[in-house]
Amino acid sequence: MNTMKREDFIQATLDYAHVHNLWKEGDRILTAVSGGPDSLGLLLFFIEVAKLEKLTIGCCCVNHHMREEAEAETVFVSDVCKEHGIECYIRQAEVPKIAAQTGESLETVGRNLRYKALYEIVDTREYQWIATAHHADDQAETILYHLLRGSGMSGLTGIHPKREQIIRPFLWATKSQIQEFVDTFPYKPCHDITNDMAITTRNHIRLELLPELKKYNVGIVKTLNQTAEIIREEERILTLETDKLVQQCVNKQPRKILIDIKAFNRIPLAFKRRILRRVMQSVIVENQLKGKTISFDGIEVVRDLIEHGSMGQITSHAGVMVYLACGKAEFFCGNTHDGIKEMVFDDSYELHIEEFSKHPTIIGKNQFILDADKVGHIELRQGRNDDIFFPKGMSGRKQLFKCMKDLKIPAEKRKNWPIIADENYVYWIGFLRGSRYGLPDQQTKRYLVLTLRSK
DSSP: OOOOOHHHHHHHHHHHHHHTTOOOTTOEEEEEOOSSHHHHHHHHHHHHHHHHHTOEEEEEEEEOSSSTTHHHHHHHHHHHHHHTTOEEEEEEOOHHHHHHHHOOOHHHHHHHHHHHHHHHHHHHHTOSEEEOOOOHHHHHHHHHHHHHTTOOHHHHTOSOSEETTEEOTTTTSOHHHHHHHHTTSSOOOOOOGGGGSOOSHHHHIIIIIHHHHHTTOTTHHHHHHHHHHHHHHHHHHHHHHHHHHHHHHEEEETTEEEEEHHHHHTSOHHHHHHHHHHHHHHHHHHTTOTTOOOOHHHHHHHHHHHHHOOTTOEEEETTEEEEEETTEEEEEEEETTTEESSOOOTTSEEEEEEEESSOOSOOOTTEEEEETTTOOOOEEEOOOTTOEEOBTTOSSOEEHHHHHHHTTOOHHHHTTSOEEEOSSOEEEETTTEEBSTTOOOTTOOOEEEEEEEEO
């Protein structure tokens, strides 16, 4: 393999950066540098092009306190920056200590603290971008990692060249190309020995799986990077189309999200799954449900409920409750094992009352008829512990919540189920059961048609 000259590497990186609009003249870029060959290469690249591209460069090095060499590595990075007049920010992250307190992995805690430090510097020192040294080999590992976990298309888009304030100008280059670039400078990069140990899933992929795959396809890294590029663009188009379909069937309300079932059922299967994942993820984020992961099987359970379920049925997945009511699928925080985290049906419905002089010929499932002269002031309200119900077709009476239980209304829903009543009687357990009181007869002259609608 021919060695790439320094100027060729720089030009290839600039071409990649310009194609993906990673920065513009006058931008301030904070580089994330550990002292290893990849991140050192990133710092050296920006030192070389800063004047040409009219950029201001800074550097952040985080000491994770996980290895004895870490302190010396931060000194090394600081010295390189000092030599080239680059502002260097050294930050301390007590990763082992915090991991022991939270129970999270060292890798997760390290990543979170590292990015926290980077964003704090960006905010306080007014940098536009954080540059990281992710490269083509990292991309290949990421694709395989998500593939092994059963990720959908979103996961297979891999590492993006630009996302939020993070830019990755080395994604075009392999690790060996970056090493060749660094070798043209008089610096010896630091080496993290833990990268040579198969102690994490990613290390196993890098040290064992990728070398094995190269036996079947020597260009597997390039192939996986091309695959990610193709999927990324297709994902972008599918996301735009999903946005349009969401507008047609999804209605976000305080503390819950509604999907119109008829509109949803007209949508192709692939987009149904995308819409459900988006809606459920929105509930998870809004309610800060940490550690909740939406699985393919979970989405299929929810989809089956919406497509084939009947009113009043309920299911849950990943901390998201899904309930069918009045032509809508309602998504809110909770699960069928522990109950609803927060009741959300207080103002979910509205009652429309119309008066007629003749008995209506067609009545919908969400409608009920009363004799206007037999009832008082009709209102929509919640059930009460002292409410008594006189079911139509039965003699005697029942406690309202006992009757609701017999109707298979989940316990956590009963307090907020829509009830139609006046000052004296409950006339209708919304959608499900009517009272024998207040009904029209042969002497009725004024008919009240009650219509329950989801807001």
